[in-house]
Every structure is written in structure tokens, then in C-alpha cells.
Amino acid sequence: MQPVNIMCIKWGTLFGPEYVNRLYSGVRRNMTRPVRFMVMTEHAEGLHPDIEVLDLPVEPFAEPMAQALAVANRQGAMRKVSLFRPGLVPDLQGPVLGFDLDVVITGSLDEIVALAPGTVAMRHDWTEKRKGRPTGHGSVFRFDPALHQFLYEDLAANPYKEVEHARGSEQRYTSHKAMDRGVFTYIPGEWVVSFKYDCNPFPGNYFHPPRLPAQARVVCFHGRPKMTDALDGWKGSFIRYSKPCDWLREHWIDRSKADLGDAWA
Numbered sequence: 001m002q003p004v005n006i007m008c009i010k011w012g013t014l015f016g017p018e019y020v021n022r023l024y025s026g027v028r029r030n031m032t033r034p035v036r037f038m039v040m041t042e043h044a045e046g047l048h049p050d051i052e053v054l055d056l057p058v059e060p061f062a063e064p065m066a067q068a069l070a071v072a073n074r075q076g077a078m079r080k081v082s083l084f085r086p087g088l089v090p091d092l093q094g095p096v097l098g099f100d101l102d103v104v105i106t107g108s109l110d111e112i113v114a115l116a117p118g119t120v121a122m123r124h125d126w127t128e129k130r131k132g133r134p135t136g137h138g139s140v141f142r143f144d145p146a147l148h149q150f151l152y153e154d155l156a157a158n159p160y161k162e163v164e165h166a167r168g169s170e171q172r173y174t175s176h177k178a179m180d181r182g183v184f185t186y187i188p189g190e191w192v193v194s195f196k197y198d199c200n201p202f203p204g205n206y207f208h209p210p211r212l213p214a215q216a217r218v219v220c221f222h223g224r225p226k227m228t229d230a231l232d233g234w235k236g237s238f239i240r241y242s243k244p245c246d247w248l249r250e251h252w253i254d255r256s257k258a259d260l261g262d263a264w265a
Contacts, residue, residue, distance in 0.1 A: 001033055001034060002033070002093065002094060003033060003034040003035055003036040004031055004033050004034070004035050004036065004094075004097060004109075004113055005036050005038070005089075005092060005093075005094060005095065005096040005097065006024075006027050006035055006036065006037045006038065006096070006097050006098070006099070007038045007039070007040070007054075007083050007096050007097075007098045007099075008020065008023060008038075008039050008040075008098060008099050008100070008101060009039065009040040009041065009056070009079060009080055009082070009083060010039055010040070010041040010043065010101060011040075011041065011042065011056055011079055012043075013043065015101045015102075016046065017043075017045060017046030017047050018046070018264075018265060019101040019102075020039050020041075020047055020048075020051065020101065021046075021047065021048045021051070021256065021260060021264045021265055022104075022252055022253070022256040022265055023099060023101060023103070023105070024037045024048055024050070024051055024260075025255070025256040025259045025260050025265060026104065026105030026106075026251065026252070026255075026256065027097075027099075027105055027109060028259075029105070029255060029259055030105050030106075030107060030108050030109050030217070031108070031109050031110060031113075032108075032110055033110070033113075036052070037050065037051050037052065038051070038052040038053075038054055038089065039051055039052070039053060039054065040053075040054040040055070040056050040082060040083060041053060041054075041056055042055070042056045048260060048264045054088065054089070056079075056082070057082055057085075059081070059082060059085075059156070060156070061155065061156050061159040064159045064160040065078060065155070065159040065160070065163050067160060068159065068160045068161075068163035068164045068168065069163055069168050071164070071168075073168070074167075074168030074169070077168055077169070077170050078155075078163065078168075078170045078173070079170075080098070080138070080170055080174075081151070081152060081155055081170070081173075083096070083098060084143065084145070084148070084149075084151040084152040085152050086145065086149045086152060086153070088145065089145075092145060094144070095113070095117070095142055095143065095144040095145075096142070096143055096144070096145060097109065097112065097113055097140075097141075097142050098140070098141045098142070098143070099139065099140055099141075099218075100138065100139045100140075100220075100222075102139070102220070102221045102222065102226055102227065103139050103140065103218050103219065103220050103221065104218070104219045104221070104227060104248060104251050104252045105217070105218055105251065106212060106216050106217060106218065106219055106247075106251045107191075107215070107216055107217040107218075108217060109217055109218075111191065111217070112140070112142060112187055112191060112192075112217060112218075113142065115142070115185060115187060116185035118144065118147060118183065119178070119183045119184055119185040120136075120141070120142065120143045120148055120151070120174065120175070120177075120178035120183055120184050120185070121141070121142040121143075121184075121185045121186070121187050122136025122137055122138065122140065122141050122142075122171065122174070122175050122184075122186065122187060123136065123137045123139070123140060123186065123187040123188075123189060123191075123192040124136065124137065124186050124189060125137040125171060126194055126197050129189075134175070134176075134179060135169075135171060135172050135175050135176065136171055136174065136175030136178075136184070136186070137171055137192070137220070137222075138170055138171035138174065139192070139218070139220040139222060140187060140192050140218050140220070141174065142187075143178075147183070148178070148183070150177060150181065151174060151177055151178075154177060155173070188215075190213060190215040190216070191215060191216065191217045191218065192216075192217065192218045192220065193213050193216045193218070193219055193220065194219075194220050194222065195210065195219050195220065195221050195225070195230065196221075196222075196223060196224075196225070196240055198213055198216075199211055199212060199213065199216075199219060200230075200240075200242050200245075202239045202240070202241075205240075205241050205242055205243070206241060208243070209243040209244060209245060209246070210230065210242060210243065210245045210247075210248070212247045219248075223240075224236060224237060224240055225237075225240060225242055227248060227252055229242070230242050230245045230248055231244065231245060231248055231249055231253075232244050233245075253265065
């Protein structure tokens with residue numbers, strides 16, 4: 001059976017190897033097909049031995065891209081574009097499902113992998129959707145390297161212009177590029193949810209613990225609180241206050257330890 005290709009990127013030291021290992025465990029526990037899990041990083045220490053490591057490159061267009069990002073005050077963004085590089089993994093077959101590291105897998109991913117073959121798939125960004133604007137959210141993204149080379153090639157051909165046009169937003173660049181070519185699909189919002197908006201909205205967060213929506217496959221911890229904040233409760237913001245979250249501990253830590261062992265989770 002053809003494995004499902006999974007990719008993520010870990011650059012710098014903000015996220016430790018346990019984030020990658022727990023993501024790997026969550027993905028493979030929630031797919032019926034075998035998984036080929038790859039991480040692009042310059043820090044491979046502590047990763048589970050079944051995880052493939054891809055070198056984190058310095059792209060030949062890094063300098064003009066960085067100049068445009070500085071103007072947009074988005075220094076350090078756009079690193080995930082390296083995952084779109086044609087021929088990145090020579091023996092890769094089929095589409096890729098990609099994740100940010102600040103997500104927790106809570107349900108079946110089979111439906112996301114199978115959704116609208118041949119398209120780039122992302123969830124509608126929460127803020128952009130509320131404002132009536134079309135932009136995908138980058139925490140979960142599905143693309144096919146054999147079909148969507150333009151995600152890398154267009155940026156490589158004119159990095160300053162493309163970054164400027166996207167206002168330094170990687171998710172805006174990726175989703176709008178696919179929309180412009182008619183190959184974009186929104187992942188249903190009930191499958192990919194926001195911890196702060198969908199699980200723990202104000203003011204209900206003061207009256208009950210965070211709730212996991214019944215159809216949620218992926219919970220995104222964009223902004224604050226992050227997973228480590230929310231485990232035992234968070235008081236760092238009046239609006240984003242959170243009571244302790246038992247289901248988060250179960251899905252992110254306990255099940256990963258049962259799957260991989262304490263040494264890897």
C-alpha cells in the first residue's frame with residue numbers, strides 16, 4: 001500500500017524534538033494507510049528513528065525574499081516554501097500533507113488526504129473568513145509536488161515581488177497562488193479547528209474547560225495559548241484565559257507516550 005507523505009519544518013530551537021515526535025505519533029495513529037513522515041530541519045537530535053530528516057536549505061533567492069519580508073515586518077517567514085521545491089525528495093510519489101508544529105491531531109486524517117485530488121487544500125483562515133476575504137490558513141496544507149511546482153518556481157523567479165504582493169504572508173502566497181490557477185480547495189472548517197476560537201472562545205472559557213468539537217481532526221494552537229500553556233490552564237490574557245485541558249494532554253502527550261514510549265514523547 002502506497003504510504004501517505006507527511007512533511008513539517010522545524011527551524012531554530014523554539015520547538016523541541018518532542019513536538020515533531022508527537023506530531024508523527026498523532027498522524028500515524030489517525031491514518032488507515034502507512035505513513036512516510038519527513039521533517040526539514042537543521043536540528044535532528046532527539047527525533048524518532050522512523051522520521052526522515054531533510055536538510056534545511058538556504059534558498060538561492062533568500063536575500064531578496066528577506067528584504068521584502070523586512071519591509072513587511074515579517075522576518076523569518078516564508079521558510080515552508082522549501083518544502084515545495086521540485087525534486088526535494090527524488091523518490092516521492094503522490095501528494096503531501098503538511099503541518100505546522102503547533103497543532104494536535106485528534107481524529108482521522110484520511111478524509112483530508114482524499115479531499116479534492118489534484119488541488120492545494122487549506123482551511124479558510126479564521127480572521128480572513130470573518131472579514132469576507134479568501135485566504136487559506138497554513139497550519140495544515142495539502143499539495144502535490146508533481147502538479148504544484150509553481151508554488152516554488154513563481155517565488156524563485158521573482159522573490160521580492162511575490163513576497164511584497166503577499167504582504168509577507170506565507171499562507172496568503174500559497175493559497176492565492178493556487179486560487180489564481182483554479183486549483184485550490186478549502187478543508188472543511190469543522191475538520192481543522194482553532195483552540196482559541198473553536199475550543200475555548202470568550203466568554204465561555206471562564207465557565208467551562210476547553211471543548212473538543214466532535215468532527216475535529218486537527219486542533220491549531222496559532223497565537224496564544226500554545227499547547228504547553230493550555231495543558232494546566234493559562235492566565236496570560238483576559239480574553240484567551242483557559243482552564244486546564246484534559247483532552248489535550250490525552251491526545252498530545254499520553255497517547256504519544258503509549259505509541260512511541262516515554263523516551264520519544
